[in-house]
Amino acid sequence: MRTALIFFQREPTALLGALCIFAWAIVATTSAAWRPDPSPNANAQNLEWSMLPPGSSVITTAEGPGLNNTRYFPLGTDRFGRDFLSRVVAGSGLSLAVGLVAVLLSLLIGVPLGAFAGYLGGWFDAAVSWLLQVIWSIPTLLLVLAITLAFGKGFEQVFLAIGLSMWVEVARVVRGQTLALRHIEWVEAGRVLGLSTQRIVLGHILPNLVGPIAVLASANFAAAILIEAGLSFMGVGAQIPMPSWGNLIRDHYSAILTGHAHLALIPGACIVSLVLSFNALSNALARQASRPPAS
Numbered sequence: 353m354r355t356a357l358i359f360f361q362r363e364p365t366a367l368l369g370a371l372c373i374f375a376w377a378i379v380a381t382t383s384a385a386w387r388p389d390p391s392p393n394a395n396a397q398n399l400e401w402s403m404l405p406p407g408s409s410v411i412t413t414a415e416g417p418g419l420n421n422t423r424y425f426p427l428g429t430d431r432f433g434r435d436f437l438s439r440v441v442a443g444s445g446l447s448l449a450v451g452l453v454a455v456l457l458s459l460l461i462g463v464p465l466g467a468f469a470g471y472l473g474g475w476f477d478a479a480v481s482w483l484l485q486v487i488w489s490i491p492t493l494l495l496v497l498a499i500t501l502a503f504g505k506g507f508e509q510v511f512l513a514i515g516l517s518m519w520v521e522v523a524r525v526v527r528g529q530t531l532a533l534r535h536i537e538w539v540e541a542g543r544v545l546g547l548s549t550q551r552i553v554l555g556h557i558l559p560n561l562v563g564p565i566a567v568l569a570s571a572n573f574a575a576a577i578l579i580e581a582g583l584s585f586m587g588v589g590a591q592i593p594m595p596s597w598g599n600l601i602r603d604h605y606s607a608i609l610t611g612h613a614h615l616a617l618i619p620g621a622c623i624v625s626l627v628l629s630f631n632a633l634s635n636a637l638a639r640q641a642s643r644p645p646a647s
Contacts, residue, residue, distance in 0.1 A: 356484065359640060366636030369629035376626055380445040388424065389438035393597050395593040401425075401433035430604065430615060440619055443595040447475055447577050450510055454576040457515025459490060462522025463565065467553050469523070470530025480523070489521045496579055500588050510589050514576050522568055529561050535621050563641035574630035581623050 360367040380514035389396050389533055406428040412421045427436040487495070499513035533539060534557070542552045583589030584598025592599070597619040605613035 359636075363636035363639070364451050365632045368436070369632035369636075372625060372629040373633070376444055376629075377448060379441050380448045384442040387435075387438040387441050387584060388426075389435040393593045393595055394434065394438035394442040394593075396434060398433035401429050402431050404433075405428040405611070405613060410533055427618060428609070428612075436615060436618070439595045439600060440597070440622060443597045443600060444622065444626075446507075446590055446596050447623070450514060450580040451573040451576040452513040453511040454518055455572050457511070458518035458522050458572055459565070459569060461516075462519035463526050463558065464553075464620065465519070466523035466526030467561075468496075468549075469479075470487065470527040471534050471549065472532075472551050477527075483522055484524055484527075488524070488601065492517055493579070493582065496583065497588065500583065505588055505591055507590060508596060510580055510583060513583075514579050517579070518572050518576065521572070522565070525564055526561060527569055529559055529564055529568065533557050533560060556568075563637070567637045567641060570634035570637060571631050574627045574634070577623065577627055577630070 360370070376408065382642060387394060401423075404410070404425050406426060408422045408425045408428055410425070412423055425435055427438070430436055430439065465480060495517045496513045499516055501510055503509045503512060530553075538554060541558060547556075570635055578591055580596070581598035581601070583595040585602045587599075587602065589598055590596035598618045600619040601616050604612070607613060607615050608617070
């Protein structure tokens with residue numbers, strides 16, 4: 353706790369980023385309970401309320417004498433009369449979930465593969481290095497599209513496609529760091545004492561790579577959010593009626609030059625806020641990792 357406080361005192365931008373990420377996480381996990389449209393995927397439609405401006409209110413008459421309800425639309429409605437605030441906050445859950453699962457999948461594949469390749473060397477390292485170079489030469493978006501088309505469109509396929517496209521960078525960094533550590537004194541001492549390869553790599557080398565791995569995870573989280581938004585914008589990510597910031601922009605980008613530009617600008621601003629927050633945290637972690645240890 354004390355280390356975290358010192359870190360955030362040194363890095364105020366990281367604190368702002370962490371607070372923004374925490375706020376979006378709270379919104380994503382609790383929005384189903386408080387958003388104006390509690391229906392699944394915030395997809396309740398009423399064409400009579402189509403394209404209402406932000407701040408609009410509509411009086412609805414319930415069954416029974418004298419029962420009137422007022423519906424408020426803080427961000428207005430879309431062309432199908434759906435509450436736009438509900439769609440935006442529902443889309444935050446998809447972005448954070450994709451980022452989390454993609455980062456975990458990339459770490460589960462990239463960290464052990466890179467660590468054992470760097471430590472063992474020889475033919476195993478040569479094979480892994482060749483595989484990394486081949487995959488690294490393929491543009492990320494093209495690789496994601498190929499994986500998506502191979503496994504089909506859908507919510508689960510987005511997780512898999514983005515995660516499988518990110519482990520290469522993790523493996524490259526972990527391999528390079530392991531190469532620098534495998535001949536250090538305490539690793540040599542472990543080999544002399546007869547410790548197994550698994551124990552040396554998992555118990556002694558990887559704990560010393562927590563800093564670089566944390567930097568990578570934070571940066572990849574931001575990249576995963578951008579890739580998911582791009583896939584949804586192209587129509588191969590989250591499918592209708594599931595809300596995603598990417599498909600919200602796709603549905604309304606033609607309204608930018610009209611009086612309803614907020615329908616595209618608001619989800620775009622949400623993407624920017626979350627990506628900038630993760631980038632600020634990643635940069636701060638990188639600066640922290642580069643500082644010499646306190647004497």
